[in-house]
Amino acid sequence: MFAGFDFDVIQRSLPFLFKEGMVFTVTLTLMAMTGGIVFGTLLAMMRLASLPVVPLVAGTYVNLMRSVPLVLVIFWFYFLVPWIGGWVIGATEPIRVGAFWSCAITFTIFEAAYYCEIMRAGIQAVPRGQVSAGYALGLNYWQMMGHVVLPQAFRNMAPVLLTQTIILFQDTSLVYVLSLTDFLGAAAKVANRDGRLVEMYLFVAVVYFIISFFLSYQVKGLQARIAVPGKI
Amino acid sequence: MAMIEMKNVSKWYGSFQVLTNCTTQVDKGEVVVVCGPSGSGKSTLIKCVNALEPFQQGDVIVNRVSISDPKTDLPKLRSQVGMVFQHFELFPHMTVTANLTLAQIKVLGRPKEEATEKGLKLLERVGLMEHAHKYPGELSGGEQQRVAIARALAMDPIAMLFDEPTSALDPEMIKEVLDVMVELAQEGMTMMVVTHEMDFARKVAHRVIFMDKGEIVEDAKKDDFFGKPRSERAVQFLSKILHH
Numbered sequence: 001m002f003a004g005f006d007f008d009v010i011q012r013s014l015p016f017l018f019k020e021g022m023v024f025t026v027t028l029t030l031m032a033m034t035g036g037i038v039f040g041t042l043l044a045m046m047r048l049a050s051l052p053v054v055p056l057v058a059g060t061y062v063n064l065m066r067s068v069p070l071v072l073v074i075f076w077f078y079f080l081v082p083w084i085g086g087w088v089i090g091a092t093e094p095i096r097v098g099a100f101w102s103c104a105i106t107f108t109i110f111e112a113a114y115y116c117e118i119m120r121a122g123i124q125a126v127p128r129g130q131v132s133a134g135y136a137l138g139l140n141y142w143q144m145m146g147h148v149v150l151p152q153a154f155r156n157m158a159p160v161l162l163t164q165t166i167i168l169f170q171d172t173s174l175v176y177v178l179s180l181t182d183f184l185g186a187a188a189k190v191a192n193r194d195g196r197l198v199e200m201y202l203f204v205a206v207v208y209f210i211i212s213f214f215l216s217y218q219v220k221g222l223q224a225r226i227a228v229p230g231k232i
Numbered sequence: 233m234a235m236i237e238m239k240n241v242s243k244w245y246g247s248f249q250v251l252t253n254c255t256t257q258v259d260k261g262e263v264v265v266v267c268g269p270s271g272s273g274k275s276t277l278i279k280c281v282n283a284l285e286p287f288q289q290g291d292v293i294v295n296r297v298s299i300s301d302p303k304t305d306l307p308k309l310r311s312q313v314g315m316v317f318q319h320f321e322l323f324p325h326m327t328v329t330a331n332l333t334l335a336q337i338k339v340l341g342r343p344k345e346e347a348t349e350k351g352l353k354l355l356e357r358v359g360l361m362e363h364a365h366k367y368p369g370e371l372s373g374g375e376q377q378r379v380a381i382a383r384a385l386a387m388d389p390i391a392m393l394f395d396e397p398t399s400a401l402d403p404e405m406i407k408e409v410l411d412v413m414v415e416l417a418q419e420g421m422t423m424m425v426v427t428h429e430m431d432f433a434r435k436v437a438h439r440v441i442f443m444d445k446g447e448i449v450e451d452a453k454k455d456d457f458f459g460k461p462r463s464e465r466a467v468q469f470l471s472k473i474l475h476h
Contacts, residue, residue, distance in 0.1 A: 127319075129319050130321055130323065132279075132284050132317065132321065133315075133322075133323070135284060135307070135310060136282060136284060136310055136317075136384075137310070137335035137339065137383070138307045138308065138311025138335055138339040138340075139307065139335060139338060139339060140307045143338050143339075147323075147334060148323055151325050152324065155325060228367055229366070229367040229369060229370055
Protein backbone atom coordinates (compact mmCIF):
# COMPACT_ATOMS: atom_id res chain seq x y z
CA MET A 1 0.00 0.00 0.00
CA PHE A 2 3.00 2.29 0.47
CA ALA A 3 4.00 1.86 -3.17
CA GLY A 4 3.10 5.43 -4.04
CA PHE A 5 5.14 6.89 -1.19
CA ASP A 6 8.72 8.02 -1.21
CA PHE A 7 10.23 7.45 2.21
CA ASP A 8 13.62 8.27 0.84
CA VAL A 9 12.76 11.94 1.21
CA ILE A 10 13.09 11.54 4.96
CA GLN A 11 16.59 10.25 4.76
CA ARG A 12 17.63 12.98 2.38
CA SER A 13 16.30 15.71 4.64
CA LEU A 14 17.53 14.24 7.95
CA PRO A 15 20.45 16.67 8.44
CA PHE A 16 18.17 19.65 7.84
CA LEU A 17 15.40 18.25 10.05
CA PHE A 18 17.62 17.57 13.01
CA LYS A 19 20.50 20.02 12.75
CA GLU A 20 18.21 22.95 12.12
CA GLY A 21 14.76 21.90 13.19
CA MET A 22 15.35 19.74 16.22
CA VAL A 23 18.15 21.95 17.54
CA PHE A 24 15.76 24.89 17.42
CA THR A 25 12.99 22.94 19.12
CA VAL A 26 15.23 21.62 21.88
CA THR A 27 16.90 24.98 22.46
CA LEU A 28 13.55 26.71 22.70
CA THR A 29 12.21 24.02 25.04
CA LEU A 30 15.20 24.19 27.36
CA MET A 31 15.22 27.98 27.46
CA ALA A 32 11.50 28.24 28.09
CA MET A 33 11.71 25.50 30.71
CA THR A 34 14.53 27.20 32.61
CA GLY A 35 13.03 30.66 32.36
CA GLY A 36 9.53 29.35 33.02
CA ILE A 37 10.52 27.47 36.16
CA VAL A 38 12.49 30.41 37.56
CA PHE A 39 9.77 32.94 36.76
CA GLY A 40 7.02 30.50 37.74
CA THR A 41 8.64 29.85 41.12
CA LEU A 42 8.82 33.59 41.78
CA LEU A 43 5.15 33.88 40.79
CA ALA A 44 4.28 31.03 43.14
CA MET A 45 6.11 32.77 45.98
CA MET A 46 4.22 35.95 45.16
CA ARG A 47 0.89 34.14 45.13
CA LEU A 48 1.60 32.69 48.56
CA ALA A 49 3.10 35.83 50.07
CA SER A 50 1.29 37.30 53.04
CA LEU A 51 1.52 40.79 51.62
CA PRO A 52 -1.19 43.06 50.27
CA VAL A 53 -1.72 43.32 46.48
CA VAL A 54 1.24 41.06 45.52
CA PRO A 55 -0.73 37.76 45.51
CA LEU A 56 -3.50 39.45 43.56
CA VAL A 57 -1.11 40.67 40.88
CA ALA A 58 0.51 37.25 40.50
CA GLY A 59 -2.87 35.48 40.59
CA THR A 60 -4.31 37.75 37.90
CA TYR A 61 -1.30 37.16 35.70
CA VAL A 62 -1.51 33.39 36.07
CA ASN A 63 -5.24 33.24 35.46
CA LEU A 64 -4.95 35.52 32.45
CA MET A 65 -2.20 33.42 30.85
CA ARG A 66 -4.05 30.21 31.50
CA SER A 67 -7.25 31.52 29.92
CA VAL A 68 -5.72 32.53 26.60
CA PRO A 69 -4.76 30.09 23.83
CA LEU A 70 -1.01 29.84 23.36
CA VAL A 71 -1.20 30.55 19.61
CA LEU A 72 -2.84 33.85 20.39
CA VAL A 73 -0.11 34.80 22.86
CA ILE A 74 2.55 33.91 20.29
CA PHE A 75 0.85 36.11 17.70
CA TRP A 76 0.23 39.02 20.00
CA PHE A 77 3.69 38.94 21.37
CA TYR A 78 5.32 38.69 17.97
CA PHE A 79 3.40 41.56 16.43
CA LEU A 80 2.79 43.83 19.38
CA VAL A 81 5.92 43.73 21.51
CA PRO A 82 8.19 45.48 19.00
CA TRP A 83 5.69 48.36 18.93
CA ILE A 84 5.20 48.46 22.70
CA GLY A 85 8.92 48.18 23.28
CA GLY A 86 9.54 51.02 20.85
CA TRP A 87 6.89 53.12 22.52
CA VAL A 88 8.33 52.43 25.97
CA ILE A 89 11.84 53.49 25.06
CA GLY A 90 10.52 56.35 22.97
CA ALA A 91 11.83 55.12 19.62
CA THR A 92 10.09 56.14 16.43
CA GLU A 93 10.52 52.70 14.89
CA PRO A 94 9.37 49.42 16.42
CA ILE A 95 12.30 47.68 18.09
CA ARG A 96 13.64 44.49 16.55
CA VAL A 97 13.13 41.52 18.81
CA GLY A 98 13.66 38.75 16.29
CA ALA A 99 11.46 35.71 15.88
CA PHE A 100 13.53 33.38 18.03
CA TRP A 101 13.75 35.70 21.03
CA SER A 102 10.13 36.65 20.62
CA CYS A 103 9.25 32.96 20.87
CA ALA A 104 11.63 32.28 23.74
CA ILE A 105 10.11 35.10 25.77
CA THR A 106 6.55 34.16 24.86
CA PHE A 107 6.99 30.54 25.90
CA THR A 108 8.77 31.58 29.08
CA ILE A 109 6.05 33.92 30.27
CA PHE A 110 3.29 31.57 29.13
CA GLU A 111 4.72 28.41 30.66
CA ALA A 112 5.62 30.33 33.84
CA ALA A 113 1.89 30.44 34.61
CA TYR A 114 1.70 26.65 34.51
CA TYR A 115 4.98 26.07 36.33
CA CYS A 116 3.74 28.57 38.92
CA GLU A 117 0.74 26.45 39.77
CA ILE A 118 2.92 23.34 40.04
CA MET A 119 5.38 25.10 42.33
CA ARG A 120 2.56 26.59 44.36
CA ALA A 121 1.25 23.12 45.07
CA GLY A 122 4.80 21.97 45.82
CA ILE A 123 5.43 24.79 48.27
CA GLN A 124 2.10 24.26 49.98
CA ALA A 125 2.87 20.57 50.39
CA VAL A 126 5.88 21.41 52.57
CA PRO A 127 4.64 21.27 56.17
CA ARG A 128 4.17 24.62 57.92
CA GLY A 129 6.44 23.41 60.70
CA GLN A 130 9.38 23.42 58.31
CA VAL A 131 8.82 27.12 57.69
CA SER A 132 8.58 27.75 61.44
CA ALA A 133 11.75 25.75 62.06
CA GLY A 134 13.61 27.75 59.43
CA TYR A 135 12.48 31.05 60.90
CA ALA A 136 13.12 29.85 64.47
CA LEU A 137 16.77 29.29 63.56
CA GLY A 138 17.03 32.90 62.46
CA LEU A 139 16.87 32.41 58.70
CA ASN A 140 15.26 35.26 56.79
CA TYR A 141 12.54 34.73 54.17
CA TRP A 142 14.91 34.18 51.23
CA GLN A 143 17.23 31.88 53.16
CA MET A 144 14.26 29.94 54.49
CA MET A 145 12.75 29.55 51.01
CA GLY A 146 16.08 28.84 49.33
CA HIS A 147 17.40 26.26 51.77
CA VAL A 148 14.33 24.75 53.37
CA VAL A 149 11.13 25.06 51.35
CA LEU A 150 12.10 25.23 47.67
CA PRO A 151 14.49 22.24 47.67
CA GLN A 152 11.72 20.13 49.13
CA ALA A 153 9.10 21.61 46.80
CA PHE A 154 11.27 20.86 43.74
CA ARG A 155 11.81 17.30 44.90
CA ASN A 156 8.13 16.72 45.43
CA MET A 157 7.18 18.28 42.13
CA ALA A 158 10.03 17.14 39.85
CA PRO A 159 7.88 14.53 38.05
CA VAL A 160 5.09 17.04 37.44
CA LEU A 161 7.57 19.68 36.30
CA LEU A 162 9.03 17.22 33.83
CA THR A 163 5.59 16.25 32.59
CA GLN A 164 4.82 19.93 32.01
CA THR A 165 8.10 20.20 30.10
CA ILE A 166 7.04 17.35 27.81
CA ILE A 167 3.88 19.32 27.05
CA LEU A 168 6.06 22.38 26.44
CA PHE A 169 8.23 20.36 24.06
CA GLN A 170 5.16 19.51 22.01
CA ASP A 171 3.75 23.02 22.26
CA THR A 172 6.87 24.58 20.76
CA SER A 173 5.67 23.25 17.41
CA LEU A 174 3.20 26.15 17.48
CA VAL A 175 6.00 28.48 16.37
CA TYR A 176 5.01 27.04 13.01
CA VAL A 177 2.55 29.93 12.80
CA LEU A 178 5.48 32.35 12.62
CA SER A 179 7.04 30.27 9.82
CA LEU A 180 10.02 29.44 12.02
CA THR A 181 12.12 26.38 11.29
CA ASP A 182 11.53 24.24 14.34
CA PHE A 183 11.34 20.49 13.85
CA LEU A 184 7.79 20.59 12.55
CA GLY A 185 8.49 23.72 10.54
CA ALA A 186 11.52 22.13 8.90
CA ALA A 187 9.53 19.04 7.99
CA ALA A 188 6.70 21.17 6.64
CA LYS A 189 9.10 23.04 4.39
CA VAL A 190 10.47 19.82 2.94
CA ALA A 191 6.98 18.37 2.65
CA ASN A 192 5.72 21.32 0.64
CA ARG A 193 8.79 21.58 -1.52
CA ASP A 194 8.79 17.92 -2.52
CA GLY A 195 5.07 17.32 -2.29
CA ARG A 196 5.62 14.56 0.28
CA LEU A 197 3.17 15.65 2.96
CA VAL A 198 2.12 12.24 4.23
CA GLU A 199 5.63 10.88 4.59
CA MET A 200 7.01 13.93 6.36
CA TYR A 201 4.14 14.46 8.76
CA LEU A 202 4.09 10.78 9.57
CA PHE A 203 7.79 10.90 10.35
CA VAL A 204 7.40 14.03 12.50
CA ALA A 205 4.62 12.40 14.47
CA VAL A 206 6.73 9.31 15.09
CA VAL A 207 9.71 11.36 16.27
CA TYR A 208 7.57 13.46 18.65
CA PHE A 209 5.98 10.28 19.93
CA ILE A 210 9.29 8.52 20.58
CA ILE A 211 10.86 11.49 22.39
CA SER A 212 7.80 12.27 24.48
CA PHE A 213 7.21 8.64 25.32
CA PHE A 214 10.83 8.16 26.33
CA LEU A 215 10.71 11.26 28.54
CA SER A 216 7.47 10.32 30.22
CA TYR A 217 8.94 6.90 30.87
CA GLN A 218 11.84 8.65 32.58
CA VAL A 219 9.42 10.51 34.85
CA LYS A 220 8.62 7.25 36.59
CA GLY A 221 12.21 6.54 37.47
CA LEU A 222 12.92 10.12 38.45
CA GLN A 223 11.02 10.13 41.71
CA ALA A 224 12.80 7.08 43.00
CA ARG A 225 16.20 8.51 42.12
CA ILE A 226 15.76 11.85 43.85
CA ALA A 227 13.86 10.54 46.86
CA VAL A 228 15.21 11.57 50.26
CA PRO A 229 16.57 8.58 52.19
CA GLY A 230 14.24 7.32 54.86
CA LYS A 231 11.27 9.31 53.62
CA ILE A 232 8.23 7.38 52.51
CA MET B 233 17.18 39.38 85.55
CA ALA B 234 14.24 38.69 83.29
CA MET B 235 15.32 36.96 80.10
CA ILE B 236 11.80 36.69 78.71
CA GLU B 237 9.06 39.06 79.73
CA MET B 238 5.47 38.82 78.48
CA LYS B 239 3.23 41.78 79.16
CA ASN B 240 -0.51 41.51 78.66
CA VAL B 241 -0.20 39.50 75.46
CA SER B 242 -3.53 39.03 73.70
CA LYS B 243 -4.16 37.32 70.40
CA TRP B 244 -7.20 36.72 68.25
CA TYR B 245 -7.87 34.44 65.29
CA GLY B 246 -10.57 36.56 63.67
CA SER B 247 -13.03 37.16 66.48
CA PHE B 248 -11.88 34.14 68.50
CA GLN B 249 -9.56 35.10 71.31
CA VAL B 250 -6.77 32.54 71.81
CA LEU B 251 -4.69 34.46 74.35
CA THR B 252 -6.07 36.84 76.95
CA ASN B 253 -3.78 39.25 78.82
CA CYS B 254 -0.98 36.78 79.37
CA THR B 255 1.68 38.20 81.66
CA THR B 256 4.66 36.29 82.96
CA GLN B 257 8.40 36.24 82.93
CA VAL B 258 11.27 33.81 82.78
CA ASP B 259 14.45 34.80 84.57
CA LYS B 260 17.93 33.93 83.48
CA GLY B 261 18.67 30.31 84.33
CA GLU B 262 15.08 29.61 85.23
CA VAL B 263 13.10 26.60 83.97
CA VAL B 264 9.41 27.28 83.52
CA VAL B 265 6.98 24.57 82.56
CA VAL B 266 3.76 25.56 80.81
CA CYS B 267 0.92 23.07 81.06
CA GLY B 268 -2.81 22.99 80.54
CA PRO B 269 -5.52 21.15 78.62
CA SER B 270 -5.24 20.93 74.83
CA GLY B 271 -6.45 24.07 73.10
CA SER B 272 -5.59 26.20 76.11
CA GLY B 273 -3.11 28.29 74.13
CA LYS B 274 0.18 26.94 75.54
CA SER B 275 1.82 26.41 72.15
CA THR B 276 0.54 29.73 70.87
CA LEU B 277 1.96 31.46 73.94
CA ILE B 278 5.40 29.96 73.56
CA LYS B 279 5.45 30.77 69.83
CA CYS B 280 4.81 34.41 70.69
CA VAL B 281 8.14 34.51 72.49
CA ASN B 282 10.14 34.25 69.26
CA ALA B 283 7.51 35.95 67.14
CA LEU B 284 6.55 32.85 65.17
CA GLU B 285 2.98 33.78 66.11
CA PRO B 286 2.04 37.41 65.75
CA PHE B 287 -0.14 38.90 68.51
CA GLN B 288 -2.34 41.96 68.46
CA GLN B 289 -1.91 43.38 71.93
CA GLY B 290 0.75 43.56 74.59
CA ASP B 291 4.46 43.00 74.22
CA VAL B 292 7.15 40.38 74.63
CA ILE B 293 10.62 41.45 75.65
CA VAL B 294 13.49 39.02 75.07
CA ASN B 295 16.82 39.99 76.59
CA ARG B 296 15.66 43.63 76.75
CA VAL B 297 14.59 43.67 73.09
CA SER B 298 10.90 44.25 72.37
CA ILE B 299 9.60 41.99 69.61
CA SER B 300 6.69 44.30 68.74
CA ASP B 301 9.09 47.14 68.02
CA PRO B 302 9.14 47.44 64.21
CA LYS B 303 12.85 48.27 64.37
CA THR B 304 13.68 44.91 65.94
CA ASP B 305 15.62 42.52 63.72
CA LEU B 306 13.41 39.46 64.15
CA PRO B 307 15.70 36.91 62.43
CA LYS B 308 18.53 38.03 64.71
CA LEU B 309 16.35 37.79 67.81
CA ARG B 310 15.14 34.33 66.78
CA SER B 311 18.69 33.15 66.20
CA GLN B 312 19.34 33.79 69.90
CA VAL B 313 16.35 31.79 71.08
CA GLY B 314 16.45 28.06 70.42
CA MET B 315 13.21 26.29 69.64
CA VAL B 316 12.33 22.61 69.67
CA PHE B 317 9.09 21.50 68.03
CA GLN B 318 6.61 18.75 68.67
CA HIS B 319 7.26 17.20 65.26
CA PHE B 320 11.06 17.76 65.33
CA GLU B 321 11.05 19.66 62.03
CA LEU B 322 14.51 18.61 60.98
CA PHE B 323 15.04 19.42 57.32
CA PRO B 324 14.46 16.04 55.65
CA HIS B 325 16.46 16.79 52.51
CA MET B 326 19.67 17.49 54.45
CA THR B 327 21.97 15.21 56.38
CA VAL B 328 22.12 15.51 60.15
CA THR B 329 25.37 17.47 59.85
CA ALA B 330 23.87 19.87 57.32
CA ASN B 331 20.89 20.37 59.63
CA LEU B 332 23.25 21.27 62.44
CA THR B 333 25.36 23.70 60.43
CA LEU B 334 22.92 25.48 58.07
CA ALA B 335 21.90 28.31 60.38
CA GLN B 336 25.34 28.60 61.97
CA ILE B 337 26.77 29.30 58.53
CA LYS B 338 23.93 31.34 57.04
CA VAL B 339 22.85 33.31 60.09
CA LEU B 340 25.88 33.54 62.35
CA GLY B 341 28.35 33.60 59.48
CA ARG B 342 30.58 30.94 61.00
CA PRO B 343 33.06 29.24 58.67
CA LYS B 344 31.97 25.78 57.59
CA GLU B 345 34.69 23.94 59.52
CA GLU B 346 33.91 25.75 62.74
CA ALA B 347 30.18 25.14 62.31
CA THR B 348 30.75 21.46 61.60
CA GLU B 349 33.00 21.10 64.61
CA LYS B 350 30.47 22.78 66.85
CA GLY B 351 27.62 20.73 65.40
CA LEU B 352 29.42 17.43 65.84
CA LYS B 353 30.39 18.29 69.39
CA LEU B 354 26.73 18.82 70.25
CA LEU B 355 25.78 15.69 68.36
CA GLU B 356 28.18 13.77 70.51
CA ARG B 357 26.66 15.35 73.57
CA VAL B 358 23.20 14.02 72.66
CA GLY B 359 24.85 10.65 71.94
CA LEU B 360 24.29 10.46 68.18
CA MET B 361 27.76 10.88 66.74
CA GLU B 362 27.44 7.79 64.54
CA HIS B 363 24.41 9.29 62.75
CA ALA B 364 26.15 12.43 61.47
CA HIS B 365 25.92 11.44 57.81
CA LYS B 366 22.42 10.04 57.88
CA TYR B 367 19.23 11.75 56.84
CA PRO B 368 16.59 12.57 59.45
CA GLY B 369 14.19 10.04 57.93
CA GLU B 370 16.65 7.27 58.80
CA LEU B 371 16.50 8.08 62.52
CA SER B 372 13.90 7.20 65.14
CA GLY B 373 11.66 9.90 66.58
CA GLY B 374 13.67 10.18 69.77
CA GLU B 375 16.90 10.46 67.84
CA GLN B 376 15.43 13.10 65.57
CA GLN B 377 14.30 15.13 68.54
CA ARG B 378 17.76 14.95 70.11
CA VAL B 379 19.27 16.15 66.83
CA ALA B 380 16.72 18.98 66.85
CA ILE B 381 17.85 19.97 70.34
CA ALA B 382 21.49 19.88 69.22
CA ARG B 383 20.56 22.00 66.19
CA ALA B 384 19.02 24.65 68.43
CA LEU B 385 21.97 24.56 70.86
CA ALA B 386 24.44 25.00 68.01
CA MET B 387 23.29 28.62 67.76
CA ASP B 388 24.47 29.29 71.34
CA PRO B 389 21.00 30.40 72.40
CA ILE B 390 20.38 32.58 75.44
CA ALA B 391 17.14 30.70 76.08
CA MET B 392 15.43 27.54 74.81
CA LEU B 393 11.76 27.06 74.01
CA PHE B 394 10.29 23.56 73.91
CA ASP B 395 6.88 23.09 72.33
CA GLU B 396 5.62 19.69 73.51
CA PRO B 397 8.93 18.02 72.66
CA THR B 398 7.84 14.53 73.66
CA SER B 399 4.19 14.50 72.57
CA ALA B 400 4.87 12.92 69.18
CA LEU B 401 7.21 10.25 70.54
CA ASP B 402 6.64 6.60 71.30
CA PRO B 403 6.74 6.01 75.06
CA GLU B 404 10.08 4.23 75.01
CA MET B 405 11.74 7.23 73.40
CA ILE B 406 10.46 9.90 75.74
CA LYS B 407 13.10 9.26 78.36
CA GLU B 408 16.09 9.76 76.07
CA VAL B 409 14.77 13.20 75.10
CA LEU B 410 13.84 14.17 78.65
CA ASP B 411 17.29 13.14 79.87
CA VAL B 412 18.88 15.63 77.48
CA MET B 413 16.48 18.33 78.65
CA VAL B 414 17.09 17.61 82.32
CA GLU B 415 20.81 17.87 81.75
CA LEU B 416 20.33 21.22 80.02
CA ALA B 417 18.21 22.48 82.86
CA GLN B 418 20.76 21.42 85.43
CA GLU B 419 23.43 23.30 83.52
CA GLY B 420 21.48 26.48 84.04
CA MET B 421 19.92 26.97 80.60
CA THR B 422 16.97 29.34 80.59
CA MET B 423 14.06 27.20 79.45
CA MET B 424 10.37 27.57 78.73
CA VAL B 425 8.83 24.16 78.23
CA VAL B 426 5.31 23.30 77.11
CA THR B 427 4.79 19.73 78.25
CA HIS B 428 2.53 17.23 79.95
CA GLU B 429 5.50 15.47 81.53
CA MET B 430 4.85 16.34 85.14
CA ASP B 431 7.78 14.25 86.31
CA PHE B 432 10.03 16.52 84.31
CA ALA B 433 8.37 19.53 85.90
CA ARG B 434 8.79 18.06 89.40
CA LYS B 435 12.42 17.28 88.76
CA VAL B 436 13.80 20.45 87.21
CA ALA B 437 11.18 23.20 86.93
CA HIS B 438 11.39 26.28 89.08
CA ARG B 439 7.94 27.51 88.20
CA VAL B 440 4.83 26.07 86.61
CA ILE B 441 2.38 28.05 84.53
CA PHE B 442 -1.08 26.58 84.14
CA MET B 443 -3.16 27.78 81.22
CA ASP B 444 -6.80 27.31 80.36
CA LYS B 445 -8.89 28.91 77.60
CA GLY B 446 -6.08 31.26 76.61
CA GLU B 447 -5.51 32.61 80.10
CA ILE B 448 -2.71 32.09 82.55
CA VAL B 449 -4.75 30.71 85.43
CA GLU B 450 -1.88 29.88 87.71
CA ASP B 451 1.75 30.95 87.77
CA ALA B 452 3.41 29.51 90.83
CA LYS B 453 6.55 28.04 92.27
CA LYS B 454 6.77 24.34 91.52
CA ASP B 455 6.18 23.19 95.07
CA ASP B 456 3.20 25.48 95.47
CA PHE B 457 1.70 24.30 92.21
CA PHE B 458 1.96 20.60 92.99
CA GLY B 459 1.35 21.08 96.72
CA LYS B 460 -1.57 23.40 96.88
CA PRO B 461 -2.85 24.59 93.50
CA ARG B 462 -5.16 27.48 94.10
CA SER B 463 -7.51 27.25 91.16
CA GLU B 464 -10.26 24.73 90.69
CA ARG B 465 -9.28 24.19 87.07
CA ALA B 466 -5.67 23.38 87.90
CA VAL B 467 -6.79 20.89 90.53
CA GLN B 468 -9.03 19.17 87.99
CA PHE B 469 -6.29 19.13 85.36
CA LEU B 470 -3.72 17.66 87.73
CA SER B 471 -6.10 14.97 88.92
CA LYS B 472 -6.70 13.97 85.31
CA ILE B 473 -3.09 13.65 84.25
CA LEU B 474 -1.32 12.58 87.39
CA HIS B 475 -2.78 9.16 88.00
CA HIS B 476 -1.22 7.67 84.92
